[in-house]
Amino acid sequence: MELKQVHKESKYGKCAYCNYNNTSEAWCLSCDPDITIRRRIPISINAEIDDCIREFQLRIMRYEDEFDWIPFDRLSDVKEIGKGGFGSVYKATWLDGKREVKKIKDGDSYIYERTCEQSSIVALKTLSSSKEKEVNNFLKEFKNLLTCKLNANKLAIYGITKNIKTNEYMMVFQYADKGSLNKYLRKNFNELTWQTRLQILKDISEELDNIHRFAGYIHADFHSGNILQGQHTNENVRSYIADLGLSRKKDKCISESDIYGVMPYVAPEVLLGNQQFTQAADIYGFGIIMAEISTGQRPFDGHKFDSKLAVKICRGLRPEFASGTPNCYVELAKQCMHSDPQERPDAVDIYCEISHWLNDLNSSNNNEIKKQFLDADKIVKSLPASKHPDEMYTSKLISTKLISNEFKSLRQTDSTDSAQLDLDIAKS
Numbered sequence: 001m002e003l004k005q006v007h008k009e010s011k012y013g014k015c016a017y018c019n020y021n022n023t024s025e026a027w028c029l030s031c032d033p034d035i036t037i038r039r040r041i042p043i044s045i046n047a048e049i050d051d052c053i054r055e056f057q058l059r060i061m062r063y064e065d066e067f068d069w070i071p072f073d074r075l076s077d078v079k080e081i082g083k084g085g086f087g088s089v090y091k092a093t094w095l096d097g098k099r100e101v102k103k104i105k106d107g108d109s110y111i112y113e114r115t116c117e118q119s120s121i122v123a124l125k126t127l128s129s130s131k132e133k134e135v136n137n138f139l140k141e142f143k144n145l146l147t148c149k150l151n152a153n154k155l156a157i158y159g160i161t162k163n164i165k166t167n168e169y170m171m172v173f174q175y176a177d178k179g180s181l182n183k184y185l186r187k188n189f190n191e192l193t194w195q196t197r198l199q200i201l202k203d204i205s206e207e208l209d210n211i212h213r214f215a216g217y218i219h220a221d222f223h224s225g226n227i228l229q230g231q232h233t234n235e236n237v238r239s240y241i242a243d244l245g246l247s248r249k250k251d252k253c254i255s256e257s258d259i260y261g262v263m264p265y266v267a268p269e270v271l272l273g274n275q276q277f278t279q280a281a282d283i284y285g286f287g288i289i290m291a292e293i294s295t296g297q298r299p300f301d302g303h304k305f306d307s308k309l310a311v312k313i314c315r316g317l318r319p320e321f322a323s324g325t326p327n328c329y330v331e332l333a334k335q336c337m338h339s340d341p342q343e344r345p346d347a348v349d350i351y352c353e354i355s356h357w358l359n360d361l362n363s364s365n366n367n368e369i370k371k372q373f374l375d376a377d378k379i380v381k382s383l384p385a386s387k388h389p390d391e392m393y394t395s396k397l398i399s400t401k402l403i404s405n406e407f408k409s410l411r412q413t414d415s416t417d418s419a420q421l422d423l424d425i426a427k428s
Helices: 034-041 048-056 137-149 180-189 194-214 279-295 307-314 325-336 347-362 368-377 401-428
Strands: 004-005 075-083 086-092 101-106 110-116 120-124 159-160 169-176 227-229 237-241 259-261 396-398
Touching: 034 048, 048 137, 075 237, 075 279, 086 110, 137 169, 159 227, 169 396, 180 227, 180 279, 194 368, 237 347, 259 401, 279 325, 279 347, 307 401, 325 347, 325 368
Parallel strands: none
Antiparallel strands: 004 110, 075 086, 086 120, 101 110, 120 169, 159 169, 227 237, 259 396
């Protein structure tokens, strides 16, 4: 264990190497990243992964955020807990445990002690293309996760490992013990107050704002299956945005005509192939999630996810809201789902609006916003059985060309019918 003494004149004490103030608890940004790299022995047996680890180790801001290569034999009880469109997720026990800093009172000052849990429950994620010869997609998602993590994303990342049986690389990150948001809603919907629902949306909008503004990224696969729920240290459940495999810098273009996504959450302009995924398209997905949190049901449950549904979405079809949902909530969600991406709010505006509602709810004074949400809590909630299996709500290939052709064909039919109606009216 390593100790760092905190002196009265500085918040985190002096670095033992350079004698300047530490930049966070038990961490000096000028010295510790470089020391970590110099002490590290490359053991991933892949130069690209070693380079990636070194690159991001230089940018670590806190001791708890350190990550490295984790030998697979230091992971036990590995069990598959889910499978998505791009890979599988496992639960495991990390025998070395996650890093922690303990703050110890020492007279008039403090000592920060670097330590680790005895063992930690973690999640492992593999990509379907993460075998030895195909690590580019794996590294892309890992770099996206680390970039967003360094820009205040809350989901902890501990490192990379390699399954010695399958030769697949796996990311090791924080285990969210409550599962995905859609599963959490199904299990707990009848007990959720509107205050809890708003807190979930506040967490999500804050993280989405971090991804958009501070990391400069687009998520590009934003749906409730990619929102994780985990018990926080204060016993509250916290929401985390995960699965950044399709995300990219907002100024980076791709040329593919087909897209990957969960159709009900994909913005109409993307379904039509008129635009690529943008930050505004992420906001559209947020609006769909708002409707889902209102009803407890995933969008368009019972519909076939085909080009006909996509065309209806492009012509204005949107999920419904539960009876009694506050008007302010419905209006914000509809604004997020606006057909024109320019009319959708930014994530920071959504975060501020939801924070305002929560402040009104917690206020000792009576106000209209508070009344609407408290009245909504009095309505007896009913949750119909889900008609679609979970597999329907995983990311799949969507043909924008097929959707666009059907959409144009339908518009031509509408124009012909309208012209015929005008002619009939003129004759009469």
